Amino acid sequence: MRKKNSQKDSSKSSGRNTGITPPSERNDLFDSLSEFPLGEPLDPNEMRITFFGTSCIPRLSQECNSIFVEVGSGDQFIFDCGSGVVAKYTAMGIPKSKMNKIFLTHLHGDHMSDLSHIYSFGPSEDRKFPLCIWGPGNTNWTYTDPDGKTRGPFEDGLRAFCEKFRELMRWHTESFSFGPTRYADPQNDLSHSQNPDCFEGCDSYLVGNETAYPDDPYDAYAIYAYELNYKSEGIAYKNYSTGVSISYFPVIHCRRGSIGYKLNWNGMSLVFSGDTKPNYTMLKRAEGADILIHEMVMPADVWTTKNTELQDGDVGWDQSFAYTQAVQNSSHTPQGALGYMLSQISSPPRLTIATHFQAADDTMASALQSIENKYNITEENNFTFASDLMVFNVSKTNILQRKAIVSAFAFNPPPTTLGVPTAAPIYWRYDDDGNVIYDPYAQIDTTDEIPRVNDDGSENWDETGY
């Protein structure tokens, strides 16, 4: 058995065994940051990185993984979108029209669960154009199970995921198609009328185009799946007008078919590991990078205790520890390993940000020690821990780390695409003057509806709502 980590476990110090983390748990690093002024314009020469999800366990301080990257030339991207992150995007005022390019590292639930909300409510808000999703293709992997049966190959790649997802969401998309979901002339919306190009190692599909009822290629419920050949390195995205290029590369995580991404813009670069074991490709990609966002996990014994409240010697410890260690060893980068990796890069990143890590004072102190045992953190080659609503402004000369304080009561941000004429909704009718208007009643049966006129005939709550 491994030596116990000396890290103090606050869940045990109170002597309770309730499974409830005390609300006194803190993240002093986050608290000490200066505040990001909400709505601050982005300098044309800067890149801004906002963390909306930074954990594999959903927790109020850290939902599951998602990073929003904006560049000063006016392009923006989501990298992964795990559960719980949409509320934070909304609170930061990010409209759905800017949440249309999603780069998935792999198809684990903690990296894509909130797609359902981003996709289904985008067209009700201001994304009146298709959703574009990048991610790895089929693994084509087969395996013989203990009963001698062959498992696979499965359709487990992005295209199959998006096709099944599109049908899974059918009830939602039909129900909301009484409102406009496309522009009258897609060319009117110049910034979105062209879907991104596909490059070597990438195949693009208009999802649902071969089914009985194909989607209009400009409809907001259409999905473009950009499937990437996860076995090789290649280009996922290139925009000649904004100058952004995003490449992808294979990583080692849990099952074949996980990738990381590298974004290059304005002479700067950002590497995002996704989930991975330490690997040599990452060292190569992180060489000379400005920002490295890398996953990290706490030692298996601490992780076991945090998640089960068991201690070494308790009934069930051996089983729980063995499982946690198997997860760590097959899928993730321990904190000591990240320090070692950084030490092996001859020109290390200006800033490394550890994510996918449950950041609190105790876990960060332990991890920092592991990192510093192997890697010399300096102002030029700095290191920090991500948690939700951290904002990083990156220029060639400066990296500014701040926190956003948002309202817990936010409504949707103002739409950015009002005023562009929209096409007739799919569920429509003529009004008395012969104009095509919404028909929200087209799909319902109202025979059991309580009449909308009050007893005295004076009220009509459909019109006033009071």
Ligand SMILES: [Zn+2]
């Ligand atoms: Zn994960």
Ligand SMILES: [Zn+2]
């Ligand atoms: Zn994963």
